[in-house]
Amino acid sequence: MRQALHIFGKDVRCLTYEIVATLALVATYVYFSLAGSRAFPTEPFTAIMLPIAAWVLIARSIHAEALPGTQQFWLTRPYSRGSLLTAKVLFLLTFISLPKLVSDAIIIQKYGHSLGPVLPGLLWSQVLLFSAFILPLAALATLTSSMVQLFFSSLLLLPILLFGFGDAFGPMSWIVHAYTAAALALASIVIVAMQYSLRRTAMARLVGVALGLVVMLGAAAIPVSFVVALQARQSRRQIDASQVRVSLDAERQSARPIASRDSATTVSNVDVPYPQIYVPLQITDLPQDADGSDMDARVIGTGLRIEAADGTAWPSGEYLDTRFSNYGQSQMDLNASVPRAFYTRVKDQPVKLHVTAYVTLFGHRRTTLIGSELTPIPGGSVCFIEPPSRGNVRICLGLFRSPPNLILWPERRSGPYETSHSPFPADLGVSPVRIFGFYPGSLLDRLPIALVTLEPLAYIQREFEIDGRPLRDFEQPPPPRTQLIQRP
């Protein structure tokens, strides 16, 4: 440990300017977060600069004893590799993790939280910061010997971030995020261990590329069936949801405009490669909550498969990435983009639509009165309403993560994308405060107003078929465009 502290001391002296610049940036960030509007907790410039400053510190500290190469003086000195690694970890914890911990702790005070209740979120966000940010960059730094090399290597992380930290599964995306963070951390540990113990850079680079591909492809290939099955295991109560039905909302289906039938004009859309298919859905026969009221339901994922009369089908495999919209209690739309060639061929044939819907049942309804003061709501968030002078907007802020509960403002309803079904107390992010439920509200004359929260209680999957309808009945007219051809 003595040698580790000795190397740590040297790094502090060597990187004094970088350390001072990073700490100044953190202080600026905290200052703006405290001094700025409570509705905009994140100051964008420093929020972007902080990860960059951290990237520089990681690179400079690891590169101070670069591992690739044969000409560095330290390679033939009596360095203990264990002490060297300990020194680097200590440095990154001291000058990246600790400032983030302190700044988060200061910022969340502004939102009326004492440290005790948010400690799990505070600590878990540190775990995420280290495993999904510091470790991967440190691993890349062990494979490079200059900032330029590291910069271009860091670009290789972008596809992993894209596939691994997206929102493809809405409230269930935490499963992919958790996989990505864990896989990234594991891959990084393997590379760091290889480099600090064996210092075989060529082999470690190959392993790095292979592991990076595994992480990325793994994140991209996680099937929704797995995600849903895993999410279903998170159900808090045993609820008999066997009678819950998801079906075509025939009333809305017949009332909606159909492109081929109702358009006064024919859109020149031959160049549109993917005509839009909309299927209005309804959820019925919801179970009752403990207080006797019906539970609420929201779709959190949908899938569609179209089988034509001639035996062809689209997609050929499982297609589960359709879009959807919730229109409040029990009503929602499924939306899919169908390849034009398939659509043109089968649009007039009777088809079979195989619909899959993943649904969250919400209950345990609770009401909280919200005024202009910060008010905690069930689930760990705080809400307030800005006075008319500041726009009269309704705002909720989550600490370290999106809220677990469905939040229903009067007249407006939270969509499932604003909630996260993650069991973890924090998501990865620069700011400890997540803003959501930011509505350009109609003017509210009287405060406080009642806000309803509902807990996610169960996650279910339903499938049904719509048979014998031509596909064109489900086509949505494309948005109006400037070049229209008048019907003769």
Added chain:
Amino acid sequence: MSDILRTSGLTKRFRAAPVLSHLNLAVPEGSVYALVGPNGAGKTTCIKILMNLLRSSSGYAEVLGHDSRHLSPQDFAQIGYVSENQELPEWMTIEYFLGYLKPFYPTWDDARAAELLRQFDLPPARKLKELSRGMKMKAALASSLAYRPRLMVLDEPFTGLDPLVRDELIESLLDTAEEATIFISSHDLAEIETFASHIGYLDHGALKFSEEMAALTGRFREIEITLASPAAIPRPWPTVWLPPETSAAVVRFVDTEFNQERTVAEIRRLWTGVEDISVSPMPLRAIFVALAKTGRRAA
């Protein structure tokens, strides 16, 4: 005398190209061993494998009795390594550099470090990046001599240095030689000759010879024969004689296994009408040049 450095069948290939080929080298403890050879002979690669900076393709290298692939911090605490291309922490001052290294070495000698600074005329407060090449080399050497290493490994330490600095470095190495083994690769043969006790000649990755300096200089002789009339080069040419140069009736060559009686007898057997035989001892540089030329011709 035991061997402090030893290689056995050491081979290194970069992609398909062989750089070292089945190298068998032994450096006795207490010696000043000079590894010489033309550019690209594999000297630096050999040293880098010994210092665990590179991995060999096959074969074995041993340093201080340990496999060079598993040299521990305790081993490196007994080794001083200085290379012409070594990257030093340039942001450090000389004083900070020595102070930083001190805790790594249980045998660090403050008095010796101060003496080396004085001897090399190194300004303690000057940053390494502000030093000339020669000064930097002196700083590197001082940082390696201050803990009185058991083994000093120097890779082309004199390259590009002016004669004054070179003399200073050699002087300090000679001081060290009393208590350490020195393994040095160098082109500076004139300087090497003054203090090396052993010498190895590496060419195209193969060790052509490795022996004590006195034995080497004792067996190499430049021979000049004056004949009565020009004569053809006899065939077959003795294998221990390097290829000759002829000019009219004069034949010059290098005998690599000189023995007065045997050499003269062989000359008289090969040529008739020998008028004069001149035998000259060869400085190391001349031996090196003759071997390098022969190697190039063979290649």
